Every structure is written in structure tokens, then in C-alpha cells.
Amino acid sequence: MFAISITTQVGNGHNTLFWTDHWLNGCSLAVLAPDLIASIPKKIIRRRTVAEALHDRAWVRDIQGALSLAELNEYLQVWDALEEILLTQEEDQHFWKHEASGKYYSKSAYNTFFLGSVSFEPWRRLWKSWAPAKCKMFLWLAIRNICWTADRLEKRGLRHLECCPLCDQENETVQHLLTTCVFARQVWHKIFEPLGLLTLVPRRSEKCFADWWRKSVRKGRKEQRKGLNTLIILGAWVIWKHRNSCVFNGTSPSLQMVLNEFDSEHHLWGLAGARDWSPLVGEGVKIR
Known part of the structure; x- marks a missing residue:
């Protein structure tokens, strides 16, 4: 990527590679003559400068072996x-294609490298928050809709539950499990109620966990946002664990079991170093 992002204006030719740099009308000879360059030793390709190559046409002597018709055609081109190439006494100038100034910046290179990539909008809320790695990985999968819930199993012709194992009312998707499920909404209500944050409880109209998460964090004060992120990760994690217990162990959905698990995990996370949620707690108020 780096090589194709730089073009060169040749001066004296001492700082430009003849065969690989983009110096001939903005192109590289490796691109213009791919068959011909195959007959040149790589050691020479990596070292030959424009100044050396043009002096007494040394580039011709770089070519080894008999030329095929295709190679001969490229040789003549x-x-x-x-x-038409004339060297001067000026230094060679190299320009970075992706900046109007032609100057290279590491930030520009980084942005160029990721052109066309798929962005992951909630990455900062997820990866920068305090939470165990396994919980972050689960939410990364959930946000990307690649958890093995009934909808994905059905698409692959695998055995699956007909309805959500927690509410038994709607088809199971990971988005439903974490937001619109009646059972999940009860869990969120119990989590947010002691904090005076009932406005954050997901509504039935919510269809996307990541969107609800983003809107919820924006509603909180700036100093609360890190804590909210950690709290939401914890809430989603205990809902998912209870869902798995219902599916694989035959456990009956129990709000109290989820809340007990939440309290236990909250205590353990605190012992492990989670402190970001302290701004959420007012005087005399406890999380759960």
C-alpha cells in the first residue's frame, strides 16, 4: 500500500528506484512491464536507482536471458x-497521493489503510469500557448479529426453539433478547430503578441493542457514561447467561435468579477493579 501511495518527480535520480518506484508518468515500470521485470534479478530490482539505470543505459544490462515476444514488446515500450527523460541537478521529490499537500502523515496512512473497511460504530463504548474480555466478546458478536440464537439456527436448517426461551412470546433473536423481550425489559427496569434511570429502560419499539445503548449513554451525564457502559455490558451478560441456562439446562425463566447473578457479578467485578460506575451512585444509593 505504501509504495503505490507515493509518486515521484525525478530530479537527479539518486533517491528513486528505477524498477519499482512510481516515477515514470506516475507509474512504476513493474506495472508497465511486468513480463520484462520477471527477467531481472530481484537483487538488482531492489537496488537500481534511476540515475544508475539511465547512465549509459545500464538498465538494458539488468535484463537477463532471451526475451519472449511479450517481453520484447515491453522492452521497446x-x-x-x-x-524523453532528462535528469537535472535537483533532488528527487516524493509526494504522498492522499494529501493535497503531498506530505506524508502517519494519520493519513492509517486512514488510507482502512478505506473501504466496515466500521464498527460502538467500538469505543465496547472496547474502552471496563468489563471482562469474555463479556466484551459476547457483545461484539451480539451487535454483529452472529450469536447462535434461533433465527441463525433456523437459517442453517438446525434445530431451534420456536419462541424466545425467556418470554415465550416472540421469535428469538439476539436483538430481541437484549432489548424488546418482556423478561429482559424487567431486568433492565430492576437494574436502573435504584439509580433513578428508568428512562433508560428499552421500549418495545427498540429493535437494535447497539442503537438503544448509544441513546442511553447520551442521556446520562458525561461523568456517568463510562459507568453506564460497564453497567449495560453487565446487564446484557447476565441476561445472556440466563438464556443459555434456560436453553441448555432446562432452567425456568426467573427474574430473581438473574438479579442474584447480577448482584454476584457486580460484586466480583468490583473486586477485580471496576470503578467506573461510582459516579452513577448517589449518596445512600446502591446498584441493586
Whole structure:
């Protein structure tokens, strides 16, 4: 990527590679003559400068072996293209394509490297929050809709539950499990109620966990946001664990079991170093 992002304006040719740099009308000879360059030793390709190559046409002697018809055609094209090249006493100038100024910046290179990539909007809320790695990984999968819930199992023709194992009212998707499920909404209500944050409880109209998470954090004060992120990760994690217990162990959905698990995990996370949720707690108020 780096090589193709730089073009060169040749001066004296001492700082430009003849065969690989993009110096001939913005192109590289490796691109213009791919068959011809295959007949040149790699050691020479990596070292030959423009100044050396043009001096007494040394580039011709770089070519080894008999030329095929395709190689001969490229050889003649290179010969003609080089006829118009005149070196000067000026230093070679290299330009970064992705900046109007032509100057290279590491930030520009980083952004260029990720052009066309798929962005993951909630990455900061997820990866920068305090939580065990396994919980973050679960939510990463959940947000990307690649947890093995009934909807995914059905698409692959695998055995699956007909309805959500927690509410038994709607089809199971991971988005439903964490937001619109009646059972899950009860869990969120119990989590947020002691904190005076009942406005954050997901509504039945919520269809996307990541969107609800984003809107919920924005409603909180700035100093509360890190704590909210950790709290939401914890809430989603205990809901998911209870769902798995219902599916694989035959456990009956129990709000009290989830809340007990939440209290236990909250205590353990605190012992492990979770402190971000302290701004959420007012005087005399406890999380659960």
C-alpha cells in the first residue's frame, strides 16, 4: 500500500528506484512491464536507482536471458518512454497521493489503510469500557448479529426453539433478547430503578441493542457514561447467561435468579477493579 501511495518527480535520480518506484508518468515500470521485470534479478530490482539505470543505459544490462515476444514488446515500450527523460541537478521529490499537500502523515496512512473497511460504530463504548474480555466478546458478536440464537439456527436448517426461551412470546433473536423481550425489559427496569434511570429502560419499539445503548449513554451525564457502559455490558451478560441456562439446562425463566447473578457479578467485578460506575451512585444509593 505504501509504495503505490507515493509518486515521484525525478530530479537527479539518486533517491528513486528505477524498477519499482512510481516515477515514470506516475507509474512504476513493474506495472508497465511486468513480463520484462520477471527477467531481472530481484537483487538488482531492489537496488537500481534511476540515475544508475539511465547512465549509459545500464538498465538494458539488468535484463537477463532471451526475451519472449511479450517481453520484447515491453522492452521497446520502455525504451521509447525513457527517450524523453532528462535528469537535472535537483533532488528527487516524493509526494504522498492522499494529501493535497503531498506530505506524508502517519494519520493519513492509517486512514488510507482502512478505506473501504466496515466500521464498527460502538467500538469505543465496547472496547474502552471496563468489563471482562469474555463479556466484551459476547457483545461484539451480539451487535454483529452472529450469536447462535434461533433465527441463525433456523437459517442453517438446525434445530431451534420456536419462541424466545425467556418470554415465550416472540421469535428469538439476539436483538430481541437484549432489548424488546418482556423478561429482559424487567431486568433492565430492576437494574436502573435504584439509580433513578428508568428512562433508560428499552421500549418495545427498540429493535437494535447497539442503537438503544448509544441513546442511553447520551442521556446520562458525561461523568456517568463510562459507568453506564460497564453497567449495560453487565446487564446484557447476565441476561445472556440466563438464556443459555434456560436453553441448555432446562432452567425456568426467573427474574430473581438473574438479579442474584447480577448482584454476584457486580460484586466480583468490583473486586477485580471496576470503578467506573461510582459516579452513577448517589449518596445512600446502591446498584441493586
